Amino acid sequence: MSRAAAVRFERVWKRFGTGSVAVRDVSFTVPAGTLCTLLGPSGCGKTTTLRMIAGLDYPSEGRVLIGGRDVSTLPPAERDVSMVFQSYALFPHMTVLENVCYGLTVSRRPKREAEAAGRAALDSVGLAGFEARLPSELSGGQQQRVAVARALVLEPSVLLFDEPLSNLDARLRRKMREEIRELQQRLGVTVVYVTHDQAEALAISDKIIVMNQAVIAQEGSPRELYESPASAFVAGFVGEANRLPATLRRLDAADGEVQVGAAQLRLPHRGLPDGLAELALRPEAIAVLPAGDASAMLSGTVAKAAYLGGVVEYTVSTPVGEVFVVSPAAGRPWAPGETVGLRFGAHGAALLRGPALA
Structure with missing residues (x-):
């Protein structure tokens, strides 16, 4: 060569x-x-x-x-x-x-x-x-x-x-x-x-x-x-991403506290100012939990469920909008209409630099 x-x-x-x-x-x-x-x-x-x-x-x-x-x-x-x-x-x-x-x-x-x-x-x-x-x-x-x-x-x-x-x-x-x-x-x-x-x-x-x-x-x-997608376009094109309205409060030179409904996350603020923001959350970074689980960050209702062999895809209706989740197909899958809790992982979550959702 x-x-x-x-x-x-x-x-x-x-x-x-x-x-x-x-x-x-x-x-x-x-x-x-x-x-x-x-x-x-x-x-x-x-x-x-x-x-x-x-x-x-x-x-x-x-x-x-x-x-x-x-x-x-x-x-x-x-x-x-x-x-x-x-x-x-x-x-x-x-x-x-x-x-x-x-x-x-x-x-x-x-x-x-x-x-x-x-x-x-x-x-x-x-x-x-x-x-x-x-x-x-x-x-x-x-x-x-x-x-x-x-x-x-x-x-x-x-x-x-x-x-x-x-x-x-x-x-x-x-x-x-x-x-x-x-x-x-x-x-x-x-x-x-x-x-x-x-x-x-x-x-x-x-x-x-x-x-x-x-x-x-x-x-x-x-x-x-x-x-760390730089924009909503990149977040949506390079893999699946939920885009959720959030509020940012900067804690130091690197990190901020991000509020999404009742959920709180500590994430890199990426230079964004305090106030309204938009969070990109990967579907596989979300755990589906039984209703009332103490570690849940948000509660919601299963709107759709699709069994795909190795995983189950859920659409969960929450106070901050519909959340798409890809969950391992282990144990009993959740059925539409059931109330569940959601827990977000910091891995797979990033603030977007584009305009926040209204």
């Missing part, structure tokens, strides 16, 4: 036509040898950002740097990057080995040398022995591995993935994301990975950049984004 390279955006804009802004004043750095995911809903600008790294689109303003070199106006062939597309884009009339070697062949590498590199790339993705097959003879997961091998054989310093698992079923998606992560760590290549699937992003990333409406909403490690 080539030496991994860092990717840096410096105040990048991308406009289409006269009024459409796909990426607005975006700056970030992907450290060399890490896997960074661009996460966000459709139309947020993540794929356009990826295409500007690949050279398939050029920035309207700002700079794109790979390995410290300004590549903003360079064509794809001069950027030392490879891309795995959502559709895989395999040639149906070529064998697996011919598909993998295609990039080397068009760059006039000797056939024997190209085939040796292609076989090594196939071996690295667990497809040794599949060289003579056609794409139509492979499963979806195997086709995806061929597409990865075709990208790896060029020995890029940056490997790009554009929604590579969206065509696979849920079980295969989980297996393939684990394989992509293992491959990235083993080879030490820099990976920029686009997805709208938050579970996928949390599972494989060193760093996540959440985008919304053409700008970066928040960036950080998976744990930072999940446990």
Whole structure:
């Protein structure tokens, strides 16, 4: 493999036509040898950002740097990057080995040398022995591995993935994301990975950049984004989150007392002023207790219950609004209409910096 390279955006804009802004004043750095995911809903600008790294689109303003070199106006062939597309884009009339070697062949590498590199790339993705097959003879997961091998054989310093698992079923998606992560760590290549699937992003990333409406909403490690979302959008997009009205009283330079109905929590105040606030509370951070339990912080009535095998999902009506809870499916589940108590854990609770609920 080539030496991994860092990717840096410096105040990048991308406009289409006269009024459409796909990426607005975006700056970030992907450290060399890490896997960074661009996460966000459709139309947020993540794929356009990826295409500007690949050279398939050029920035309207700002700079794109790979390995410290300004590549903003360079064509794809001069950027030392490879891309795995959502559709895989395999040639149906070529064998697996011919598909993998295609990039080397068009760059006039000797056939024997190209085939040796292609076989090594196939071996690295667990497809040794599949060289003579056609794409139509492979499963979806195997086709995806061929597409990865075709990208790896060029020995890029940056490997790009554009929604590579969206065509696979849920079980295969989980297996393939684990394989992509293992491959990235083993080879030490820099990976920029686009997805709208938050579970996928949390599972494989060193760093996540959440985008919304053409700008970066928040960036950080998976744990930072999940446990300390900067806004209601991030809290709701990176996992499930209850948004509850609260009152904040700052206690010191770091922590505050947060009042949610009858419940009190001590949490980092994140620089917010005293007064009305909004609390993001993860569903799995809430325990459902029998009515009257002394450790309960809020009381409520079960409005909905859904048994999902390993967990039960509850919607509980409380004085501060409906609260969504994901509870282990141990023992007798609570039925709609039953009165219960709720206890909040500090882990999985965070004050939001956005506007408070009215």
